[in-house]
Amino acid sequence: MNQSLPLENDPLAKKITLVSSETIACYGFDPIFGHPKIYLNIPLDTEVKCPYCSRIYLRTDLV
């Protein structure tokens, strides 16, 4: 079986951004594929996925 997965389902494409604050602003970080600036509320030790760009933020006290 040589099955290719869509990029969004590829675990290697999963990017996690570590943050230390409860509220972060995401705007896509790309001039072409960016999105309107939104704010995400991230509980401690929790992963939150941006609904626009699917970037994953993990809040931790370690950064």
Ligand SMILES: [Zn+2]
């Ligand atoms: Zn985003």
